[in-house]
Amino acid sequence: MGKDVIIALDFASAGEVFDFLGKFEEEKPFVKVGMELYYAEGPSIVRAIKERGHKVFLDLKLHDIPMQVKKAMAVIAGMDVDMCNVHAAGTIDMMKAAIEGLTRQDKSRPILIAVTQLTSTSEARMRSELLIDEKIEDVVAQYAKNAKTAGLDGVVCSPLEAGIVKAACGKEFAAVTPGIRFADGSMDDQSRVTTPAMAKEIGSDYIVVGRPITGASDPVAIYRRCVAEFIG
Numbered sequence: 001m002g003k004d005v006i007i008a009l010d011f012a013s014a015g016e017v018f019d020f021l022g023k024f025e026e027e028k029p030f031v032k033v034g035m036e037l038y039y040a041e042g043p044s045i046v047r048a049i050k051e052r053g054h055k056v057f058l059d060l061k062l063h064d065i066p067m068q069v070k071k072a073m074a075v076i077a078g079m080d081v082d083m084c085n086v087h088a089a090g091t092i093d094m095m096k097a098a099i100e101g102l103t104r105q106d107k108s109r110p111i112l113i114a115v116t117q118l119t120s121t122s123e124a125r126m127r128s129e130l131l132i133d134e135k136i137e138d139v140v141a142q143y144a145k146n147a148k149t150a151g152l153d154g155v156v157c158s159p160l161e162a163g164i165v166k167a168a169c170g171k172e173f174a175a176v177t178p179g180i181r182f183a184d185g186s187m188d189d190q191s192r193v194t195t196p197a198m199a200k201e202i203g204s205d206y207i208v209v210g211r212p213i214t215g216a217s218d219p220v221a222i223y224r225r226c227v228a229e230f231i232g
């Protein structure tokens with residue numbers, strides 16, 4: 001599993017995306033396309049970013065009956081994305097169906113990772129609303145194990161949970177971690193954050209960084225700072 005910094009392209013339109021990517025003249029960063037941008041612009045935004053030479057993580061967090069997920073994943077595989085994801089809550093059968101749909105005729109496929117429990121879900125709400133009466137760390141570890149059993153490559157998790165995931169699933173199982181901030185930067189609406197250097201130490205494989213880069217006056221310089229701290 002390669003180590004990399006993924007920039008979250010949390011923009012509302014293709015125009016804003018290309019203005020932003022135009023600032024990168026030397027590097028071709030790995031980027032994440034989320035629901036807002038994808039639903040606004042459709043598959044053409046993914047193709048256009050790929051044509052410019054970037055790797056793409058399509059963050060659509062699929063969660064449906066296995067047959068629907070399999071068919072949707074076959075479409076995503078045809079878009080030549082490099083990474084995509086599902087909710088582990090959809091069960092092992094759903095995740096196996098996702099792999100089947102994603103696997104191309106030549107047996108290649110994008111990296112597939114699972115969301116365990118969203119970091120916005122607190123243990124208290126998991127108990128009172130979802131009726132899951134376990135510690136959230138145990139739920140994250142179990143969902144990660146389910147993802148591994150289904151044949152997935154890793155999970156999205158808080159950098160602070162990367163150690164739990166590695167302990168449950170082994171160090172080859174990828175931890176893709178948002179919630180990255182510099183020690184001297186703003187937290188925005190994130191609460192459990194770590195620096196790129198700390199994420200490296202805890203064992204993240206990919207860090208996902210949005211506003212610290214997209215909101216910077218010199219995004220290229222901040223991207224380089226992330227790469228230097230995380231990859232060295």
Ligand code: C5P
Pocket residue numbers: 008010034118119120156157158178179180188190208209210211212
């Ligand atoms: O701007 P910021 O660095 O907070 O962006 C982080 C990105 O990672 C956003 O696209 C956000 O949706 C995503 N993300 C997250 N926490 C999760 C899962 C995804 O912040 N648990």
